[in-house]
Amino acid sequence: TQLLEQSPQFLSIQEGENLTVYCNSSSVFSSLQWYRQEPGEGPVLLVTVVTGGEVKKLKRLTFQFGDARKDSSLHITAAQPGDTGLYLCAASDSNYQLIWGAGTKLIIKP
């Protein structure tokens, strides 16, 4: 069974701080997606990474795909209250379907 483990499960920090959340697996994936879900809404795609070692930036968010395509990280610089939400990673498995991590619940306090 292919599993995606996200850590930490919960993170609460002050506005302006930096943070990193992780998405790890023992399996190799062809691609990996990061979504953000706000309360009362469905997840919304932030980025897709495909190549091992790939780094993508979205304003203050930096996403990295591990060299072996088994893990990924999301780094947020100078976090803002608007970054609050549930961050989910999802990876394409060998059957070309998405498997989902349990998510990291992030709270940014003003």
Next chain:
Amino acid sequence: DAGVIQSPRHEVTEMGQEVTLRCKPISGHDYLFWYRQTMMRGLELLIYFNNNVPIDDSGMPEDRFSAKMPNASFSTLKIQPSEPRDSAVYFCASSLVGPNTEAFFGQGTRLTVV
């Protein structure tokens, strides 16, 4: 485009009653997914369709759950009879290219079975 539209947003029903959740995918998207989200189990794929045909229903918890897609613009998820453990947020999502590409989610239906 209005995005994926789900109805109702909230549903409270008594145990044993039939519940029907509705979804309108984004026009032109060939794939439609039904997910369930709970605190304990996270986001779980229940079933997905390609061009209105069910492809994988291995995530459907039991025979009380059924899903249909009579045409490209409408799908339903039915629970009959409903049980308290079915309480969750149910999401419908659609994608353009394939089951492992960007999924566009609706706002979800929060189901409470009392």
